[in-house]
Amino acid sequence: MVWILLLLLTFGMPAVYCGSHTLYYQITMTSAPTPGVPQFSIIVYVNDIQYGRYNSDIGRAEALIPISSIPFSSLWMVSEHMEHQTKVAQEYEIAHRQRLHFLMGVFNTTNSNGDIHVYQTNNACELHDDGTISGYQEIAFDGKELLVYDKERVTFVPVTQEAVMVAQLWNKRYDSTYTKIFMEIDCIEHMKMYLPYISTDLGKKVPPNVKISSSESESGIKLHCWVYGFYPRDVDVKWTKNETDELPSEESPEILPNPDGTYQIRVSVVVTPEEGATYFCHVSHISLEDTLVAPFEPNKRSHLCITVPASGMLLLLLLLIGLGVFRFSKSMTKDPNGSQSVSTEEKD
Template identity: 50%
Template sequence: MNYMFWLFSLSVCAVPCDSHTIQYYTTLIPSPTPGVNHYTNIAFLDGFRYGKYDSDTCHVQYFDPALNALTEHVEKKTKYVRVLVVFQKQQMEFLMGYLNKTYGDGDFYVYQRKFVCELNEDGTHAAYEEIAFDGKEIMVFDKENEMYVPTTQETLLVTQQWNQHYDHAKINKINRGNECVQNIKMYLPYLSNDLERKVPPKVKISRSQSESSTALHCHVYGFYPRDVEVKWIKNGRDEIYSEESAEILPNPDGTYQIRVSVEVTPEEGATYSCHVDHSSLENPLVVPFESTDLSTYYIVIPVVAALSLLLVALGIFVCRKRRRKGSSGGQEGLCMRNSNNDSSVQSVSR
């Protein structure tokens, strides 16, 4: 089974949309884990997952048959990735040694790498890299100064050691960036149909309730390409700000999904709807929250409580009225017995 730890987000349009990007996501696990590949490298072109290499097959595989027809290129890429696997294992060994991590101690360690190259419309290109260990981003490559820089103060020393130990990687990085751009030019004609395809989104609305708030969730899934706009609207005009960060995530079939959640304060007569705008749609999709008005949820409980108090008050009133009219001893005794029973209940409660 292939498994990918998605620490890095798939931010495709960080460059103008007429530009193109290739992204490589690498996951390396030092010790064998059932159901998880020891090594996985997945490639995306403009957000479309077009190829992979993993320790199960040890061979580059392209999802589009047209690319697999490039036999010589496939074999060249396979040899290159096999060498890269050895190099990245050495990098992970370095990190584990510096961070005093050892095998077989029961912990689960993960090395992750994101490498991106960009080909701009004017012909210029650039490349950058991010490295993470154990689910935390450690360093990024500064392409202007041609060195790795730490992402936090805690990773300053390990980044300094990394720069000294892997100084030769700067030249390799420039070469990899040039090769990556050449791959973009090679793949685009073969993947044009995949890149131009459009899959409309599906939408599912749900609600969750806590003691202090009500949350509405809009789950948008199965869409392609990646770019999408999702927002909650109140009363058909007012956008509701979402405090929860919404991230677009990939699906195994190459489509994407996102969930946008907002907290709302119930108001009588208020309406809520999720608005989805995607390139596959002629007009934005508006999906209303189809449920009883949220305020009803909060009205029912007070009404029930008020009715209960009213019934108790009515019972007391009837008993007192019977006393004043000189009701029979049986009736009066009944009221007294009810009163005594109430006292007993209160005593037990105390």
């Protein structure tokens, strides 16, 4: 179950190009039913906004946009479109089940011993500001990308050497002419239909918050730049040394969603402290007029260390003063009549 969910997440989300709109279909088919995971599913995104879905559990296409965003005069058109998309999705379910079985045959795999195999394809079309159109399709089996669609040559090409034979068999078995037609015509028409209903979300811009921190590392100090609460999803985060030299990150940072619909990312680098060197985190986002530059300030930690002992010394001083007052008051006694008397030491 967990393995399947990881595959669904790691095979990729669409990159949203600045100045363009992307309609993206994420299609998944598993070789056997799994509790909590539909055997077949289609998730539709307009840019990074989930617009619709279909899966074998619900058996129909659904638009995931508020009804209030659809004009009353357009409700019938949207309803009719979703009915048509349901029929298309049901045909896709049959076709992709055949493709999954084909790949299982090529790799000589079965469902024995409880093994479950996963077929995935990502399809997208892109409409740019200058009116040009582009798109792509990727095919993966058990989490490994095998084929990508070459729109100019109207054929699927292998991603790895292992997939060369798969590409040859695939192109003989499946006619990819419709893939090109879908990218350049059907997909673009659907996108133009969907965009008005999510225009509010597409226009929303929320600037990021940035928090800089550090931790000890075996090879030096690890600097962390946590960027959070921003929308839309696209963001560029990088570390520099002395504001000019870009520092590579040893990790592959992921942009993660927040429950409120915004996003977050943490970019970390390991540095060896050098005298006079300065480190900065640069954040570029569409909500910002200029790149946000946040410095790493190592002295902040030392200020904290100095503050703690200083407060401790102040507390000790107050205790000493209090002890002195207490001892002085003990040296003064009162007689039964309530008048003060001096101690025998003071009498002497």
